Amino acid sequence: MIRRYLPEVDTLRAIAVMLVVLFHAYPALVPTGFLGVDIFFVISGYVISRAYLFPLLERRTTLADFYSSRFRRLAPALLLTVLLTALASFVLLKPVDRAIFAPSLVLQPFYLQNFSFWLGGDSLTPPLANPILNTWNLAVEEQFYLLIAGLCLVTTTRQRLFWLLLIAAATLSFAFYIVCGTLGASPHSAFFLLPGRLWQLGLGVLVFGLVRKVREAPQPPRRLLSVALVGTILIAPLVPATAGPLAVTLKTLVACLATAGALALFELDREHYAVLRVRAVRYLGRISYALYLWHWPLLSLAVAVQGRLLTPVEATLTLLVAGLLASLTYHLVEMPIRMRRVVRNRRVLLVVLLPASIAVLAIAMAMLLTSGAVR
Template sequence: MSAATAGVRHVTAGDGRAATHPYFPGIDGLRALAVLGVVLFHVHESWMPGGFVGVDVFFVISGYVVAQSVSEANPSSLSDYFIWFYRRRFARIFPALFLYVIVVEILGMLFIPGGRETQYIAMTGTSSLFGLSNVVLFFKSGDYFSPGTAFNTFTHTWSLAVEEQYYFIFPFFSYWLIARRSAGKSKIALAVLVAATLGSLLACWLVTRRSHEFAFYMLPTRFWELGIGFLLKLALSRERRAISGGRGMAVVGAVGFVVLIASFVLTPSDPFPFPFAIPACLGTAAVIACIVTMPTHWANVLLTREWLRHVGRISYSLYLWHWGVVVLLRWTVGLDTSVLRVIAFAATFALAEASYHWVERPIRSAAWLKTISAPRYFATFGGVAALLAVSCTALDGAKPTLGLAASNDVTVWDAYAWPGAASAQCANQKRSVHFGGGQLTTWSPACAPAAPAGLFVLGDSHAGAYTRMLWQVAASGRYDVRLYSLGGCRPIQTLANTTIPACDAFLNRSIADIRARARPGDVIFLPALAVPRVRDGDGSLRTPEGPVGAQDRQRNRVRLGQLLSTGARVIIEEPKPVTAVELVRCADPFNRISDYCRIGPDLPRSMLEKRAAPARALYAALAQPGVYYWDPFPALCDTPECHGYLDGRPLYSDTDHLSGFANDLLLPNFLQFVDRVRADTGTGPLDQTANAQHGVVTK
């Protein structure tokens, strides 16, 4: 029998009965194309610009192959079928995943810094042990194509979570459609499967534009890809044979192969997954149909090359390990040169071969796993997952003491941690809750007077980066502090086309809450990123955004007027300087040598002042009684060149969010300024003329 023709592989049912189902070598070759596309895209995007569709190809393949793998099952009951199916899936997925998670978590503890920027990495890894990493990524990390997810060593496990969640649904369909066929129930199950597949595609269409993250990460908007594979298996089954070989199939297979290959190069990432995942999925389905019905077709002959089949066999391990290699290199020596990219590629294959030969194959064929009872079997996997989850949490907590990254020193770097200042006059507790799609953090000093003044802080993630300073403001005993923050959401918009979809709802709710609570004599502080970043997280230079439009200017005036209507005084934060590189990525000998870090963080003050000028002009146009301007720029940069470090301590955690040290540095000036604003009579150095000239800050 030639490599291009179907063979027969023996499988074992849950009760020990022998079963057979056909094996198609070309599908291994198809897996190889999928995983190579993903790996090449992640190692260097220009090598395979649309390579991310390899995951969509995997979904269609999985939909077909998993349905094919149960085609000869003959269970005695639904429970027997469930046990048999899940025993096989657990042995297939979890051993290699368990190894990956613990090894990468150990390396991450050593080389990836702790702090706000990396706080969800361990959570993502832990959740992947239970098939929930896509949920964590949706709620915590945002867009798959964003810089934040590019530095999470467990981002790629979202697709495994989608498949694992699909496996909880699959047996309900496959039992009546494949394992225990009966005319009436099979028709109902088929109708439900078709409806679920079409409904998922419709949901993907509707949701992609409204919530790209949900559409990308979640099963309801991805089910259709797996459903295509499942329905294809039913159409190709011997009993139905709705699809057969012939001249028409030869054309379909050829077109499908060309479309599939083109999708690896031409697929754009926006909007995605709808509609641009469709060509790759349909192309994959066409190629699978050709492989099954026309084993001598040229596409199948190409896909059955031995090296491609081998890559397909180790594709799961390749997919697991490639991302850890890529991200750990990004956190350390970088991935900026051809040599480093080749090293990443070689290391990925070496780790995949080891994982496949020493973990995947031995455990899948282990005799002792096949003989133990179902309760003990699943308890073993569950116990290992729980132990690893505890270990990952402990390793993440050990970063400050065992990690090698200098930025693990929270007393200097972390803007969200209490510094333990001995001078704190008043004990208070930080409380954080979800609020309007963002975060509400409050501090109520225990020793404050019966009705302390209120300090309301509203802004984007840069408002959140003042957490440590605000905590200490509350500890002064003079203010009851409320912080409303949502990343990318600025109450005074100074950067064009940068507003996130949830911003309006968050600002409306936050402003309503402030208006219900604020009184004359209170202070409202509006900090936000106002200066365009110089470089993106991937190191590329960023073109400054254009001026905000008339609509944003009007919104600025309306929101400011709503806040002033409370009788409170409003402080607008003037633009802060930014740096050229993310300091957290460039603070150690093992990462400072990367191309990204080599240019250093420092920038000319004149350049930053020029970038800040549009925001200053917008703020000046808002000058009116009750509006004040606090300028942290002189305290952060008082020389012709703005530095990322002051006396060896970082002013920023990344390129623009303040460090814990910078919070401590700005605290005295800010607290004094707030006190002066509250005491201002309109005739002293804080009068409105000075406001308009930005002359209200003492260094």
């Protein structure tokens, strides 16, 4: 029996978001905290597969329902943060910085901003040049959803063909990641584009497919192993970075495989140690999406206003504000819309959010067409 909610998944989300946030605020403290994004991708693939993929494959739901649920889950908080970030950037950034910011802002409503960062050679390291640079992975996820939809349409009811095609795509993606990232052919392509990330999302999907097959098998001692895997996820990014892309690739593989293994064990076991269900950590996991959205624009704009990198105290205060905004966004925007307590009809939701998208485009075009000079 597949349970509706796995509290341990929120624990993993909390770990992933804190790795990313701490890396951005204190890069010397967590030098490879960017592995949190890799962990997020595996979790995302697993959760999407768990909640939506099999109903789609078995024709118990439709692609329209799938995209509606994803839009309801992700778009409101994203549009809120992007719109407010765009308005703040319009006021606070220098013209040259607004001109750099504008192309990615134009592409954001279409979930194509990762191509702007790829072409622009941006990096997820200080000095935090672009206030919405952290949204690149959301664009990659949306592109992955389109791929999943295409596979569902092509394979119709032939589930074996679906899995064969997904395995082939993930294998090719991993080869792309090795060639472009590890071997250095195009590190930015491996980082920002779907072909370099599909294997991580696909790993999450494939692990759930495997779990669905074996969940009734006799249970080995899983609780201790699941705790060990979570410990691996925590420790791997904290190990001091060594020279060379091969070391980063190995850490990425360890983090992704440990995440996949932990997710599988969470699903298979009925009980876990209390350390994996600490209420405060799980709450951090629940607001992780909003925290991820808010932390980067605040850090980026704070750097722009100060004209220098933030001190540890300033970075800590900025993260506290991000945490407060994330909590408010979760309770006042994300959950009411997601749980259909407000805006129950999907068409009404589109009508409500459309003005925000138009406003983002208007601000972006004003920056772009004037080379950032207008204010």
